[in-house]
C-alpha cells in the first residue's frame with residue numbers, strides 16, 4: 443500500500459486534483475497497485491483558513507507519505523513549494539517536454555527532459571535593499587552542481603534515447619557562478635564516456651528550443667534558467683496544459699504540473715488535467731524504480747498510453763484545440779485504465 447499525499451491547491455487545483463483522484467482510484471481498483479490518498483490543503487485557501495500557507499500538520503503528513511502530488515497554488519506559491527523543496531531536499535526538478543499527436547507542437551518528434559537544479563541560484567530569497575538599489579545574491583555550489591549533473595547523466599543513460607546531455611549556462615558573463623557549474627558538469631561528463639556532452643549558452647538554447655527542439659535529449663541547467671526554459675519547452679510541444687514535473691530528492695519526491703493556478707479559468711471546467719495526470723504517471727514511474735515494483739511502472743505506462751490514445755483520437759480540452767470539459771476528458775482517461 444502506497445500512502446500518497448495530495449495537496450489540492452488553488453484556482454484550477456481542486457478540479458485537476460479531482461481528476462487525479464479518479465485516476466488513482468482506477469489504478470487502485472483495476473491495476474492492483476494499492477494506494478491510500480490523503481487530501482491536504484495548502485496555499486491561499488489554507489492561508490485564509492488557518493493563517494498559514496503550509497501548516498505544520500501538512501508538512502508532517504507529506505513527510506510521512508511515500509510520495510506527494512501537489513496541485514498548483516496561487517499567490518502564496520513561494521511559501522509552499524519553495525519550503526517543501528528545501529525542507530525535503532528535493533534537489534532535482536525534472537520537466538519532460540514530449541510531442542503528443544494532434545497537438546499544436548512545433549515538431550512531432552520532440553522528446554526531451556529538462557533537469558533543473560532546484561535548491562540554489564537566485565531562488566534562495568537572499569535579496570536586500572541598499573538605499574534605492576535592490577540586490578539579489580546568486581549561489582552556485584560545487585556540491586549541488588555535481589549532484590544535479592550526475593542526476594542528468596543517469597537520466598540520459600536510463601532513457602536510452604540520444605544519450606546526450608546539454609549543459610546550459612551563461613558562463614561567458616557570470617564567470618564565477620556559471621563557470622563553476624559548467625566546469626563541474628564537464629568533470630562529471632568525463633565519468634560517463636558513453637554519453638555525449640555539449641555546452642550551450644542560455645540565449646542560444648532558448649533559440650534552439652524553437653529552431654531544432656528535436657535535437658535535445660537531456661538538458662541540465664541552473665534554477666532560474668531551468669524555470670524559464672521549461673515553460674518555453676512546454677509551449678513548444680503544445681502548451682502548459684500537457685506539462686508535468688517532478689521534484690526529486692534522494693529519499694522523497696513530489697510531483698506537480700508546470701503551470702500555476704490559472705485563476706482565469708478556475709471553476710469553469712476548462713482546465714486540461716493532463717499536466718497533473720502525467721505528473722501522476724511520473725510518480726508511479728518513480729515509485730516503481732525506487733521500490734523495484736513492476737506494477738507501478740506498468741501503471742505509469744498505462745496512464746501515459748491513455749492520454750496519448752485520447753489526444754490521438756482528437757479528444758481534447760479547449761486549451762489544445764478541443765471542446766471537452768475537464769470531467770469529460772478525465773472520464774476518457776479513466777475508462778482506458780484497464
Ligand code: ATP
Pocket residue numbers: 454519682683684700701702703704705706707712713714715717761
Ligand atoms: P505562475 O506564475 O504561478 O506559473 P501564471 O500566472 O504564469 O502562473 P499559469 O497559471 O501557469 O500562469 O497559466 C497561464 C495561463 O495558461 C492561464 O491563465 C491559463 O489560461 C492557461 N493554463 C495554464 N494551465 C492550464 C491548464 N491545465 N489547462 C488549460 N489552460 C491552462
